[in-house]
Amino acid sequence: MSAVDAILLIPAIAAAILALLPGYRLSARLNMGASGLTFLAAVALLLLPRPGPSDYFLVDDLNIVFIVLNTFVGFTAATFSASYIGHEIETGRLTPVTLRFYHAMYQVMMFGMNMALLSNNIGLMWVSVELATLSTVLMVGLYRTHEALEAAWKYFILGSVGIALALFGTILVYMAAQPVLGEGTPSMVWTNLLAKAAQIDPGILNLAFVFLMLGYGTKVGLAPLHAWLPDAHAEGPTPISAVLSGLLLNVALYAVLRFKMLMTANPATLSPGPLMVAMGLASLLFAGLMLYRRRDIKRLFAYSSIEHMGIIVFAFGMGGPLANFAGLLHMVMHSLTKSSIFFSVGHIAQIKGSQRIAAIRGLTQSHPKLGWSLALGVLAIAGLPPFGVFLSEFLVVTSTFARAPGLALLLVLGLLLAFGALILRLTGFLFGEPEGSLAPAKASFVPIWAHMGLVLLAGIHLPGAMVAWFEAAAKLLG
């Protein structure tokens, strides 16, 4: 069994077992174990010699970054989830039956995301993204409250429209490739498409990219297609918010990047860069402004995710080795930091029994460990040194200043807006008279600190091997 098989089979088998297994404690452990094994398989894939591309799967410098990140955060989120659900059972918000469903869906989602990242076939990629979407929709609606159902429905409808547009784009790519590569499967294999991209009809490819960008862009959460994102983050269980922000947005972004590479390989097409730059900047500025009016802590960080996806898409839109490197690094840093924040927020919201920002005050007095964990996360995500997010944002800004100073000013404006909003909120969370429950936290700090440790490490010193690895991926992106 190769590592690729393992990455796909472990979640698939685990999902089947978890669907049958009663008893949530055992399931939570099994969920953790399966996610851990998948992560190990991904590390093996990174270290061992890679298999060549087949008609369905591909491993290269680019997607290995996504896969390792995906399985790692999948594992830490499962660890966090194990301690999170204990509390939900106690308060009666979830029942053992819904948890059985939740754990099975968690692995289905991991399976869908891993398959999307590994796929070398644009049809398979589409089916996998749809699978991942469906499973997250079901989990967002898990609490069955009015708001949760509303959020799930909105996510469902917008996600489905997005996925439908992406399919139309995929069909167009096939139509364009078919005269060059022949009928059938070869015309859907991404490596074939890339090799012959220069001969593919540029007009159809342009049109296809617009559909793909809008379709998968909906799932990235780019403005103006972001409406589902804050609701889905706020109303679902917090481990799912962490996974949505940290992973699912990346998977959709990965799909966009693959098609962008096809576009750049054909010199006769329109450049995909400006569209991505415009949507990225719009998301950044819009989310930066929206951060000020939030009353719900999970919504606040959901908007922050829109902001950061904007920065990442902007960087990839600018293109070139340095901006691509910065975009890739920022994506990894954002995933780690944001999921760590959601882990802290999950515990805090459980203790306070509320997600309202007004209800969360004086954490340094009542829950110092949890409070400072959140503070570290927020300082990092706001872009303060010495964290890795600072490094990657700095790289995005400097590489932009060298090429388009006007755009760089807008970028800096967006960053400052978001910075202000987050710091403003943070002081409220940390200081002042503690409100609400003072019950001691039964939190799992290992995932939070593991993520923050990595982000800090990357900010202080980026290991040479990692730089080389990311540079190779950035080069692939062109």
Add this chain to the structure above:
Amino acid sequence: MMAHLNFDIAHLLAGGLVLVSFMMIYQDRLSSLLDVFAFHAVVLSASVAWQAHIQDAPHLYITAAIALIFKALIIPTALGRIVQRLGIHREVETVVGTGLTMLAGMGLVALSILLMMRVTAGADALAREDLAFALSVVLLGLLMMVTRRNAVSQVVGFMSLENGLILAAAGAKGMPLVVEISVAFSVLIAFIVIGVFLFRIRERFDTVDMGAMDDFRGEQQ
């Protein structure tokens, strides 16, 4: 002569699908909307079956059969029951007036035909006209989703959009995974319909009132 006839029939069926999409736009009762949608699925099924015949691609017959059984029979019946049970089979709320929506729809069809004809000049004639009609159906489906406020008619809009995608996929000669994609979409739709049914989403999201719904159903029985 034969090739000409093949082309004309494919053209007729795909064009028919666009016409039925227009018919859906001006239905102001949910029950008649569902009937027209069933007809939409029948036309799609015929169109896909015809493509299967002229492309000599037997797997497309499966797609046609799925469209006929699932979308023309099962889904409209299930939705019809939900609508009856919720007591909302009378009127469809429209945000914009029917006339304006029809005009917008015509604009979208003109746009998609102009766009597709220009862009796909290199592709073969049947495929590009098919694609132009498919894009029209997709856009009309989107238009319906944004102009309706009722969850059920939004679902119908989404399903008609998806019919356009199946038409496009069937028209793309030799495209693999078409059957799988139509199955994947059917699963998606089944989930949506079950969602509507289980969660009893009556109006659009902001006016869902579970308690009121229960009372209402109690009265009926």
